Amino acid sequence: xxxxxxxxxxxxxxxxxxxxxxxxxxxxxxxxxxxxxxxxxxxxxxxxxxxxxxxxxxxxxxxxxxxxxxxxxxxxxxxxxxxxxxxxxxxxxxxxxxxxxxxxxxxxxxxxxxxxxxxxxxxxxxxxxxxxxxxxxxxxxxxxxxxxxxxxxxxxxxxxxxxxxxxxxxxxxxxxxxxxxxxxxxxxxxxxxxxxxxxxxxxxxxxxxxxxxxxxxxxxxxxxxxxxxxxxxxxxxxxxxxxxxxxxxxxxxxxxxxxxxxxxxxxxxxxxxxxxxxxxxxxxxxxxxxxxxxxxxxxxxxxxxxxxxxxxxxxxxxxxxxxxxxxxxxxxxxxxxxxxxxxxxxxxxxxxxxxxxxxxxxxxxxxxx
Numbered sequence: 001x002x003x004x005x006x007x008x009x010x011x012x013x014x015x016x017x018x019x020x021x022x023x024x025x026x027x028x029x030x031x032x033x034x035x036x037x038x039x040x041x042x043x044x045x046x047x048x049x050x051x052x053x054x055x056x057x058x059x060x061x062x063x064x065x066x067x068x069x070x071x072x073x074x075x076x077x078x079x080x081x082x083x084x085x086x087x088x089x090x091x092x093x094x095x096x097x098x099x100x101x102x103x104x105x106x107x108x109x110x111x112x113x114x115x116x117x118x119x120x121x122x123x124x125x126x127x128x129x130x131x132x133x134x135x136x137x138x139x140x141x142x143x144x145x146x147x148x149x150x151x152x153x154x155x156x157x158x159x160x161x162x163x164x165x166x167x168x169x170x171x172x173x174x175x176x177x178x179x180x181x182x183x184x185x186x187x188x189x190x191x192x193x194x195x196x197x198x199x200x201x202x203x204x205x206x207x208x209x210x211x212x213x214x215x216x217x218x219x220x221x222x223x224x225x226x227x228x229x230x231x232x233x234x235x236x237x238x239x240x241x242x243x244x245x246x247x248x249x250x251x252x253x254x255x256x257x258x259x260x261x262x263x264x265x266x267x268x269x270x271x272x273x274x275x276x277x278x279x280x281x282x283x284x285x286x287x288x289x290x291x292x293x294x295x296x297x298x299x300x301x302x303x304x305x306x307x308x309x310x311x312x313x314x315x316x317x318x319x320x321x322x323x324x325x326x327x328x329x330x331x332x333x334x335x336x337x338x339x340x341x342x343x344x345x346x347x348x349x350x351x352x353x354x355x356x357x358x359x360x361x362x363x364x365x366x367x368x369x
Contacts, residue, residue, distance in 0.1 A: 001047025002268040004246050008199035015240045015265045017050035018043045021057040022251035028058045040069035042255045046262050050247050054083040063110035071112040082107040083122035100140040119150035124157045158354035164191030175201030183209040196244035203247040207239040210293035236264035243270040297349040302342040308333045340367040
């Protein structure tokens with residue numbers, strides 16, 4: 001395993017981290033949690049010492065599964081994370097310290113540990129969201145750190161690079177978790193560079209673009225050129241090779257997934273982001289315009305299934321054929337393009353879009369086909 005230093009700390013973390021949101025769905029539903037725990041234990045055998053979990057993952061069982069595994073290894077060998085925000089506390093914008101403490105203690109109990117290495121202020125979609133969370137929660141994070149319940153205060157974000165820079169500049173966080181991949185690197189590059197320069201650790205989620213990259217391997221074949229890697233492995237390596245990025249999370253369901261991820265960072269060569277981007281510039285299609293399928297645009301007041309429409313629009317970007325949109329809607333989603341006509345242009349979806357895509361215009365375009 002290839003290891004990197006986490007920001008300006010002395011912690012050495014594996015370049016591949018275990019994302020624990022993809023434990024086997026059937027095993028989770030059947031209550032076979034010990035079997036699921038074989039995945040982090042196998043990751044440990046392969047040298048992966050950074051395990052990322054959260055409330056609500058895997059039908060709210062991820063922390064429990066991860067805790068089963070954590071209790072079977074030397075605690076100091078693993079860096080484990082968890083997360084909270086106003087949504088998990090379910091107390092509006094004014095939670096109490098007791099409410100925060102109960103949420104944290106639940107995570108600690110499930111993880112079978114008395115401290116969490118990295119505790120995230122979770123899922124900051126915008127500067128406005130971040131400011132609300134800072135006002136409501138940051139003091140509680142500081143209290144928990146003073147008590148030794150958490151070791152490092154970090155944040156998770158879906159903001160654009162320039163907004164991330166503003167958060168980084170506050171100096172309030174030891175590191176951050178951010179979506180970054182071969183689809184959206186232009187949107188986020190300035191943010192990871194700013195964090196690295198500030199001495200922060202940078203952990204990346206969604207390195208495969210929400211499955212978009214493996215599902216369209218021909219369009220991303222350029223990532224694997226002159227290597228013996230598969231396209232998914234090459235996509236992981238693309239992220240991990242950034243000098244500014246500390247950990248690349250891989251969501252693993254099987255041991256084979258772990259083997260694939262480990263292979264992706266064998267003999268890793270780190271380069272500055274600007275060099276990597278220059279190396280790949282002009283290759284592939286206009287990939288930064290693709291929807292990554294995060295589904296934060298859900299909740300349309302007219303019940304338009306926006307993620308499905310954006311997925312269909314992706315097919316046109318990937319193939320260059322407008323007909324691919326209708327084919328996707330008809331044959332994959334069984335949705336009529338006429339549903340897009342119901343858009344009232346309220347803007348809710350665009351405000352929630354982590355990539356700031358022109359969703360309203362795309363819906364109009366789809367409706368006019």
